[in-house]
Amino acid sequence: xxxxxxxxxxxxxxxxxxxxxxxxxxxxxxxxxxxxxxxxxxxxxxxxxxxxxxxxxxxxxxxxxxxxxxxxxxxxxxxxxxxxxxxxxxxxxxxxxxxxxxxxxxxxxxxxxxxxxxxxxxxxxxxxxxxxxxxxxxxxxxxxxxxxxxxxxxxxxxxxxxxxxxxxxxxxxxxxxxxxxxxxxxxxxxxxxxxxxxxxxxxxxxxxxxxxxxxxxxxxxxxxxxxxxxxxxxxxxxxxxxxxxxxxxxxxxxxxxxxxxxxxxxxxxxxxxxxxxxxxxxxxxxxxxxxxxxxxxxxxxxxxxxxxxxxxxxxxxxxxxxxxxxxxxxxxxxxxxxxxxxxxxxxxxxxxxxxxxxxxxxxxxxxxxxxxxxxxxxxxxxxxxxxxxxxxxxxxxxxxxxxxxxxxxxxxxxxxxxxxxxxxxxxxxxxxxxxxxxxxxxxxxxxxxxxxxxxxxxxxxxxxxxxxxxxxxxxxxxxxxxxxxxxxxxxxxxxxxxxxxxxxxxxxxxxxxxxxxxxxxxxxxxxxxxxxxxxxxxxxxxxxxxxxxxxxxxxxxxxxxxxxxxxxxxxxxxxxxxxxxxxxxxxxxxxxxxxxxxxxxxxxxxxxxxxxxxxxxxxxxxxxxxxxxxxxxxxxxxx
Numbered sequence: 119x120x121x122x123x124x125x126x127x128x129x130x131x132x133x134x135x136x137x138x139x140x141x142x143x144x145x146x147x148x149x150x151x152x153x154x155x156x157x158x159x160x161x162x163x164x165x166x167x168x169x170x171x172x173x174x175x176x177x178x179x180x181x182x183x184x185x186x187x188x189x190x191x192x193x194x195x196x197x198x199x200x201x202x203x204x205x206x207x208x209x210x211x212x213x214x215x216x217x218x219x220x221x222x223x224x225x226x227x228x229x230x231x232x233x234x235x236x237x238x239x240x241x242x243x244x245x246x247x248x249x250x251x252x253x254x255x256x257x258x259x260x261x262x263x264x265x266x267x268x269x270x271x272x273x274x275x276x277x278x279x280x281x282x283x284x285x286x287x288x289x290x291x292x293x294x295x296x297x298x299x300x301x302x303x304x305x306x307x308x309x310x311x312x313x314x315x316x317x318x319x320x321x322x323x324x325x326x327x328x329x330x331x332x333x334x335x336x337x338x339x340x341x342x343x344x345x346x347x348x349x350x351x352x353x354x355x356x357x358x359x360x361x362x363x364x365x366x367x368x369x370x371x372x373x374x375x376x377x378x379x380x381x382x383x384x385x386x387x388x389x390x391x392x393x394x395x396x397x398x399x400x401x402x403x404x405x406x407x408x409x410x411x412x413x414x415x416x417x418x419x420x421x422x423x424x425x426x427x428x429x430x431x432x433x434x435x436x437x438x439x440x441x442x443x444x445x446x447x448x449x450x451x452x453x454x455x456x457x458x459x460x461x462x463x464x465x466x467x468x469x470x471x472x473x474x475x476x477x478x479x480x481x482x483x484x485x486x487x488x489x490x491x492x493x494x495x496x497x498x499x500x501x502x503x504x505x506x507x508x509x510x511x512x513x514x515x516x517x518x519x520x521x522x523x524x525x526x527x528x529x530x531x532x533x534x535x536x537x538x539x540x541x542x543x544x545x546x547x548x549x550x551x552x553x554x555x556x557x558x559x560x561x562x563x564x565x566x567x568x569x570x571x572x573x574x575x576x577x578x579x580x581x582x583x584x585x586x587x588x589x590x591x592x593x594x595x596x597x598x599x600x601x602x603x604x605x606x607x608x609x610x611x612x613x614x615x616x617x618x619x620x621x622x623x624x625x626x627x628x629x630x631x632x633x634x635x636x637x638x639x640x641x642x643x644x645x646x647x648x649x650x651x652x653x654x655x656x657x658x659x660x661x662x663x664x665x666x667x668x669x670x671x672x673x674x675x676x677x678x679x680x681x682x683x684x685x686x687x688x689x690x691x692x693x694x695x696x697x698x699x700x701x702x703x704x705x706x707x708x709x710x711x712x713x714x715x716x717x718x719x720x721x722x723x724x725x726x727x728x729x730x731x732x733x734x735x736x737x738x739x740x741x742x743x744x745x746x747x748x749x750x751x752x753x754x755x756x757x
Contacts, residue, residue, distance in 0.1 A: 325426060326385035330374060332425055333392060336418045340476065345414045346370075349399060352411050363402045366395040393422065393432035400452045409460070409477045416480040419449070423487040430492055434499050446502045450488075454506040456481045461522075462512050470521045482525040489532040497536045504533065504542040510561035516568060523568065524578050527585035530565075534589045537596035544593065544603045556603045565589065566613035567676075572620065583617065584645065590614075591652050598661065605660050612673040612680045614653050619683040621646040622690045625697065625708075633699045643704045647711045650691065654714045657721065666721050684722060685731065691715035693735040 336345045350367055354360040373388045396419055403412040423429045434447045461478045468475050489500060504510055513526035533539055544562075546554055565586050568574075574582070590610060594601045604610050624632060624642055632639040657664050670681045692715045696708050723731065 324385075326388055328425055329385055329389055329392065329422075332418070332421050333370065333374060336421055338414045338417055338476075340471070341414060345418045348411055348414050352403070352408060354402070354406060359402045359405060363399055366398040366402075369395045389422075389426055389429070390432045393419070393429065394436065396422075397433065397436070397449045397452075401448055404452050404455055409473050412456075413473075413477040413480045416477075416484045420480070420484045420487045423484070423490075428493075430488065430496050434488065434492075434496050447499050449484075450499070450502045453481050453485050454503060454509055457509050457512055458506070461518075462508075464518055464522060466517055466519050468519055468522075470519075475519075475522075478522060479525060482522075482529050486525075486529050486532055489529065489536070492536065497538050500533065500536060501539050501542040504539065504545075505547050507547050509547075510543075511564065514561050514564045514568065516564060516571065520574065520576075520578050520582075523582050527565075527568075527582050527589070531585040531588045531592070534592040534596070540593050540596040540600040544600055557606055557608045559607070562607055563609055566607075566609035569613045570616045570620075570676075580641070580645070584648075587614075587649060587652055591655070594656060601656070601660065602662070605656055605664055608672070608674055609677070611653070611656065611664075611666075611669055612677040614649060614656075615670070615680055615684045615687065616677060618646065618649045618653065619687040621649065622687045625700070626690050626694060639700070640704050643700070643707055646691075647707050650711050650714055650718075654718055657718060666718075670722075681722075685719070688715045688719035688722070689731045689735060692719055693732050695735075 333346060334344065337343070338345060341348060352363070354363055370392055373391050376388075396415060400412060400415050400419075403415065419433065423433065426432075433449055436448050456477060460474060461481070464474060464478055470476070470479060485503065492500065510530070513530065514523070516523075518526070530543075534543060544556070544559065546559055548560075569583055569586050571579070590604055594604050621642055625639075625646065632642060657666060667681070670677075670684060673680050691708075692712055696705050700708060719731070720728065
């Protein structure tokens with residue numbers, strides 16, 4: 119009897135529990151679709167979420183009785199999803215392979231309003247791209263607001279914190295659900311353009327800071343203190359020069375004492391004050407023969423010239439010459455005085471590290487810097503240098519050391535780039551006011567002597583000769599009258615011919631140094647081609663008849679036999695085969711210049727003499743070749 123009572127009590131308890139369960143449901147629950155034999159593939163993000171045992175979220179497989187969640191926990195019952203038909207095609211946004219998929223963005227918000235900001239995009243507005251594994255979800259967390267921000271990590275994906283990840287499991291309205299993309303929809307949805315509110319305007323460069331840095335920090339390699347310290351420590355005898363020097367130093371210190379503010383952009387007045395003060399100090403130091411301090415000052419001016427955007431306005435223009443169109447800049451006058459008074463004493467034994475050598479080098483380097491990027495309205499001021507007496511002749515004197523000639527010829531090549539200077543570069547200032555003989559200009563004669571100097575064969579000598587050829591080439595195209603002066607010179611064409619003969623002999627005879635060094639061979643071949651082009655330009659492009667044979671026959675005594683050298687050089691370039699050791703691009707260069715050389719050769723010789731030159735460079739067939747040729751003729755007759 120007791121057992122029967124216990125059974126009825128248990129049955130009554132289960133019955134009561136079923137009634138309570140049925141009355142607790144307020145809305146009818148949809149019947150879930152039975153899972154198919156092959157599970158649907160899930161996005162890579164959901165696959166990663168399901169890999170962690172600590173993750174929580176709605177389950178579509180296990181059906182459990184509803185349990186009231188504890189305080190602080192998230193209910194494990196997810197909201198009902200729309201049923202998916204079994205025979206429906208899979209969306210194109212899902213991939214069954216293990217390869218990462220590209221992110222797709224679909225704008226699912228149908229309401230009004232502006233496009234959402236990428237920096238504040240909600241969790242359901244973006245399908246996350248596959249990237250580094252996401253962090254594990256917290257077991258619980260507080261409910262977050264939809265204004266939760268999204269941060270991007272280094273991989274381009276959005277990294278969420280724990281609260282944001284917990285928010286993705288909170289019930290949301292149906293209209294905020296992710297809109298799946300299938301094959302029937304637009305594969306390229308329009309992505310809202312990001313709004314870059316945080317980009318600030320780039321501040322202009324503060325040149326005044328560079329000006330202060332160069333003046334305060336510049337130091338010469340041979341000095342143990344900064345240039346400014348060395349200049350401030352110069353001791354001068356009492357007098358007008360000392361007062362002018364002290365005044366210039368005070369103006370520089372006044373500019374440096376004014377620390378520029380953050381919004382200070384007016385650096386022109388400061389640069390003008392400093393450059394003109396340094397120029398005045400250079401004038402005083404040059405007059406007092408302070409060579410070491412003067413060399414340091416010229417080096418600082420060179421640094422300022424290459425650092426500031428418009429230094430020529432402050433260095434080449436002086437207060438006294440502002441109203442004069444062709445005024446002589448004082449800094450150029452200082453450089454010319456250094457060349458005339460100090461460089462003229464520079465012997466072949468002088469090294470680049472001596473006090474005189476440093477002063478000569480710094481003078482030429484500053485002059486080269488002033489020739490670079492000179493404004494067109496200031497180019498005529500540079501004419502003061504070649505117009506100064508004996509300056510050009512001193513610069514290209516063969517008694518100067520090799521390192522000095524390297525800098526001096528490079529400066530002349532830079533000066534020749536300014537077409538307005540051709541008259542001063544092709545004149546003799548020593549005979550100003552008298553009839554000039556343009557066929558015997560002193561500096562042109564000395565440059566031609568350097569071009570044929572066979573004792574200078576190193577790399578610096580090759581560069582010196584290259585700058586000389588560039589000087590002639592640039593002046594010849596600067597003005598028709600300059601072309602005439604160069605062609606009428608008694609030494610230009612003979613010297614170029616002798617130099618070309620030496621280059622062709624090196625290539626033709628196959629020097630061991632060239633065969634073992636491809637770079638040196640390419641340099642020689644390139645120089646030979648450039649020289650041939652220059653000679654062709656000077657002779658063929660001349661307005662008047664050059665009378666080439668007569669000009670070579672009447673060449674100065676140091677060019678004896680230049681007619682023979684011309685015929686041999688042009689014959690080699692025109693008819694000789696390219697040496698076997700010359701390959702690739704160098705071989706093409708030699709083949710390209712042959713026609714130009716033949717055109718020049720025909721101006722000197724013609725007829726039977728030209729045929730004899732051609733036959734000289736044709737290889738004579740040997741006996742074996744004769745037998746082979748006879749055999750081929752016999753075979754042809756038999757056929």
